[in-house]
Amino acid sequence: MSDQELDMSALGKVGMMRQKQPDNYVMRLKAVAGDMTASQLACVAEVAEKYGKGFVHLSTRQGIEIHYVHRDHLEKARLELQKAGIEMGACGPRVRVIVACPGDETCRWGVIDTKKIARELDTRYFKQETPSKFKLAVTGCSNNCTKANENDIGVRGAIEPEWVADDCNDCGLCITLCPVNSIERRDNDEGFIYAVDQNSCINCSICTSLCPSNSWVIGRKGYTLFIGGTMGRIPRFATVLKKIVESEDELYMLIEKAIACYRNNGRKKERFGHMIDRLGFEKVKEELLGKS
Amino acid sequence: MANLEIAKTLDVQGISCPVNAVRVKAAVASLQEDELLEVLVDEGEAVLRVARTLKDSGHRIVKVENRGEGVSVIVGK
Numbered sequence: 001m002s003d004q005e006l007d008m009s010a011l012g013k014v015g016m017m018r019q020k021q022p023d024n025y026v027m028r029l030k031a032v033a034g035d036m037t038a039s040q041l042a043c044v045a046e047v048a049e050k051y052g053k054g055f056v057h058l059s060t061r062q063g064i065e066i067h068y069v070h071r072d073h074l075e076k077a078r079l080e081l082q083k084a085g086i087e088m089g090a091c092g093p094r095v096r097v098i099v100a101c102p103g104d105e106t107c108r109w110g111v112i113d114t115k116k117i118a119r120e121l122d123t124r125y126f127k128q129e130t131p132s133k134f135k136l137a138v139t140g141c142s143n144n145c146t147k148a149n150e151n152d153i154g155v156r157g158a159i160e161p162e163w164v165a166d167d168c169n170d171c172g173l174c175i176t177l178c179p180v181n182s183i184e185r186r187d188n189d190e191g192f193i194y195a196v197d198q199n200s201c202i203n204c205s206i207c208t209s210l211c212p213s214n215s216w217v218i219g220r221k222g223y224t225l226f227i228g229g230t231m232g233r234i235p236r237f238a239t240v241l242k243k244i245v246e247s248e249d250e251l252y253m254l255i256e257k258a259i260a261c262y263r264n265n266g267r268k269k270e271r272f273g274h275m276i277d278r279l280g281f282e283k284v285k286e287e288l289l290g291k292s
Numbered sequence: 293m294a295n296l297e298i299a300k301t302l303d304v305q306g307i308s309c310p311v312n313a314v315r316v317k318a319a320v321a322s323l324q325e326d327e328l329l330e331v332l333v334d335e336g337e338a339v340l341r342v343a344r345t346l347k348d349s350g351h352r353i354v355k356v357e358n359r360g361e362g363v364s365v366i367v368g369k
Contacts, residue, residue, distance in 0.1 A: 171353045171354055171355050171356050172355060172356045173343055173353055173365075175356075175358070176335075176339060176356050176358045176363055177343065206340070209344075210340070210347055212346070212352055
């Protein structure tokens, strides 16, 4: 490996990629959960003006890239960004910037604190090496704005609805609103019951949020954990590893196991989902969750 | 549901959000205490929006019936 090649691979690790234009580089910046302060943005603008061509590119993973930075200016630009608390993103076979929707802090549908989880995952895994690139996303609810199932690991906020008879006025709104027709009304000895099919339920919270008499309540709340999603050349939607993970500790434990499994079994350049297909999902599931 | 006396009907099918929900809210506000309003609304996002507005403003939904192309929502004050 020549010095220049060595240099190139080192730059890739810190989020700088060579452009097709000789000596020009892309600086990929890190914004965990897509968040940046206004003063950080001002710094990005200044650096883009000073060392780039005065524009930025928004990436598909909530990041900002500064293009056309000459290799002689990379280090100066990086240090100016660092002073404003902006770190570089990641390229190559490693854990990429964690993306997240705004979550329950501001969104009425969000059921989990997405940013908190994204920051924790960032602390644990960002830039760590993996057989191929590795993407994690956290999304607050089944609206799936940050596309949990297109990532190697996807975390999606989830609730499990439970019907309580007490105040139900039998209006039937829930049946109409349920996006996957999982709610059914049945007659019984005491009149009627409403029941949800937990297998087809997508855990979205529409029934619990909008029931006029608050007869749908949250039975369990947690995270749906997806593994093995990827877009790219050979797209594969992620598979649900566990529909409701009830605690944050269990969530982190399962993610840790999933990444370890990928490191132990994944071939170089093989995405996690394609490894799962090669080994068989049931086998991977058993390794992560134990025998059911 | 027995003895539903529907005083008024409001058709907001084909009217986009949030105008549909605003019209429903205004119509419910003009109801007498014992009167019911039947709202005809599009399926999907529209009925969700109308239901949310009614819940936020404290009105009661008495009966909902999906008629295939549209949804009938019977509302009380």
